[in-house]
Amino acid sequence: MKGYEVKLDAFHGPLDLLLHLIRELEIDIYDIPMSVLTEQYMNYIQKMNALEINVASEYLVMASELLRIKSKMLLPEPPLEEFDEDPREELVTQLLDYQNYKMYSEELKQLKEEAEKYLVKAPHEFDEVYVNEELSITLSELMDAYNKVRQRVEVQTSTSFIESESYTHEDAVSFLEDQFKHSSKLSLTDLFSKDVKNHQVVQVFLTLLEFLSLNIFKVENNNNEYIFTKLKEQEEWI
Incomplete structure (x- = not known):
């Protein structure tokens, strides 16, 4: 061979x-x-x-x-x-x-x-969040109120489109600063009475939850209306 x-x-x-x-x-x-x-x-x-x-x-x-x-x-x-x-x-x-x-x-x-072609976000370890023991409103109740606001915003919005720019945490802080400029108390309904987009509602609500945990705001239930009260000036925020 x-x-x-x-x-x-x-x-x-x-x-x-x-x-x-x-x-x-x-x-x-x-x-x-x-x-x-x-x-x-x-x-x-x-x-x-x-x-x-x-x-x-x-x-x-x-x-x-x-x-x-x-x-x-x-x-x-x-x-x-x-x-x-x-x-x-x-x-x-x-x-x-x-x-x-x-x-x-x-x-x-x-x-x-x-x-290796994909980027994966590393696990995030959340720090222990301060919980105000005097707060009588549960997160579940607050989420119910939030969902009602989202539904109302979606009904008012007649046109849906995709935006190239996202609504950031800093944008949400500026929005809250503007809303609480003339009053230290606002209801959740009044806070989103303007024609805001759905993704803006989500980011602002997440920022509110963060500020609640940091004792920058407090919330109370007044006849099924959730009232947010600003406890600190904007310069003391994050």
């Missing part, structure tokens, strides 16, 4: 080399012709020696194993009732396992490369 040339630096161990030879020589991995495979494998070892490359011990161990299997395959076949297991079976199992590991490794590498 014509000698087969291989790249000496392209393999990661003897199993990797064997799989390469099996694929390039179009050998059935379940019915390996040991004479052919052993010959090509030994050619590889000889090329390494010719180039004065140190042959790793694992390559030599595999060479002796291939020769052992080849020799066993050349022995006369025993009677049917004394037939032993195929001497290639263990080698085939090792090759299939290595082939699967190599395939899974490549898939994991591709998943890793795909995942």
Whole structure:
């Protein structure tokens, strides 16, 4: 058979080399012709020696194993009732396992490369929030009031569109400063009486919750109307 040339630096161990030879020589991995495979494998070892490359011990161990299997395959076949297991079976199992590991490794590498295309926000650890024990209104009640305001705002808004600029925390602080400029008390309904956008309502409400936790505002229920009272001047806000 014509000698087969291989790249000496392209393999990661003897199993990797064997799989390469099996694929390039179009050998059935379940019915390996040991004479052919052993010959090509030994050619590889000889090329390494010719180039004065140190042959790793694992390559030599595999060479002796291939020769052992080849020799066993050349022995006369025993009677049917004394037939032993195929001497290639263990080698085939090792090759299939290595082939699967190599395939899974490549898939994991591709998943890793795909995942690196996305930016993931790191987990945020929230500091302990001060809770005013005198506050008689629950967060659930406050959320109910907030949802009513959102529904009213959505009904008043007849046109929906996407804005390129977001409504930031700083925008919400400026909005609250303007609303509380002439009065230290405002109801939740009065606070959003203007034609504000839905995303503005969300950001302002989140800012109000933050200010409540910082004792900058307080809220009380007056006949099912939630009244926010400013406790500090704007310069003392965040």
